[in-house]
Amino acid sequence: MALRMWASSTANALKLSSVSRPHLLPPFSFSRCLSSVLDGLKYADSHEWVKHEGSVATIGITDHAQDHLGEVVYVELPEPGGTVSKKSGFGAVESVKATSDINSPISGEIVEVNKKLTETPGLVNSSPYEDGWMIKVKPSDPSELDSLMGPKEYTKFCEEEDASH
């Protein structure tokens, strides 16, 4: 997600850690001071995650991204059957105040889109790694996943990015 990240000046803001599962929260909730990063996923520097299982990769935006964006009020996604390209945009997320492009971490064919997000965009906030997934892609080149960040690397990336704002 091409969201320009920034951080609060407070020292304890956005402390990041790996947790086994994100906490489920109601769609509209107070901003949290803790963003979760899951093991077993790959992460892009534009704050999307990828979960590769078998021949399909599932893509969404990270907890860190949704935390910065605020409440999501609209998610614009492509139609199944289209293609995505690594680092190119495939959709957009709208919050109360801002619009952010969503970039795909990998290239491939879109095989499924999360239609639930049309009616319940807040799932991106409440469950960014599960119910808030966005598209499923059949990767055209699985080796593209190798250049993405693992959870520890992504956690460090977020800390550094926040510290620079």
Next chain:
Amino acid sequence: MRGGLWQLGQSITRRLAHGDKKAVARRCFASEAELKKTVFHDFHVAHGGKMVPFAGWSMPIQYKDSIMDSTINCRENGSLFDVSHMCGLSLKGKDAAPFLEKLVIADVAGLAPGTGTLTVFTNEKGGAIDDSVITKVTDDHIYLVVNAGCRDKDLAHIEEHMKAFKAKGGDVSWHIHDERSLLALQGPLAAPVLQHLTKEDLSKLYFGEFRVLDINGSECFLTRTGYTGEDGFEISVPSEHGVDLAKAILEKSEGKVRLTGLGARDSLRLEAGLCLYGNDMEQHITPIEAGLTWAIGKRRRAEGGFLGADVILKQLEEGPKIRRVGFFSSGPPPRSHSEIQDEGGNNIGEITSGGFSPCLQKNIAMGYVKSGLHKAATKVKIIIRGKPNEGVVTKMPFVPTKYYKPS
């Protein structure tokens, strides 16, 4: 790269600086260290404020509460905003009112002492230089607040005209209240909470009225006004007492009045149908086009006497070519610059502000359309990322206002 609250701050800064080329360049390259800070800056940070550049200032766009929750809480309980980045000034002298009437569309002479109004500074073509709340303190003292992003050009404009006015023997001088800070306390709890901090009976101070009085031990300028559509106050407090006053307000409300940032403030003013200078009002937009005909005093419509009067009075007579209207829409929230089309696909205007309304839980927007297509219920298409979305023209405010007026 697009989006993010930081981007919002930047885009508003750039738009507010429109018309001042140097300011644009300067502000685009200002590092955070070069941003001005209000006296509340450390207080904001200590309370979880997320600071972003705004009109050359480091301002809180949000605190721990989400923008959604902050907006709703303002209307249900109350909000406390730091608006010290806005510029307060006083005009004094026997001829203060006639002087100001050359520059704004309001009937300044007709204001009773202790009352104020929203007005517009115009340029020679009738376009808006800035909007401002002006208050007559006494017949020879006028207090004004202008927008942060317009401060430099407003002050230059006033100074230029003041020189000419004084050269002809006019009696007017000014003072910029940089020793003061401005808080906006808005929402249903604003009056009950503030009443705890002053002995004067606030139930006798109505919307648009002004008093100089003691609040929490310091002399404040109090105006019953705001830019949220709610009942509330703008409080000019000596800067050295500002943080104490903010703390006292929050304490008296027992946590119900919340610190609230610019993000929610923008949602609130949009829900109230109020213009944001730089988005909905600019140098090429007249008050008539912006739907502020009501702000031109009756005598001023007859007499003119302000810059650009010929253009404005002609528009009054003939009607403007474009008009600001509100919209509801489906699909993605509209944003500034989204194209508006009629049902046949013809361009009829542009969105100037839009977003998702926290109170209504639907998309709202305002923009300009060709006259004739401005009636409520007119169907339109709003083009977002190349795709048309259903929209409909609607009257504003989107959320009813709750100004405290004599019943």
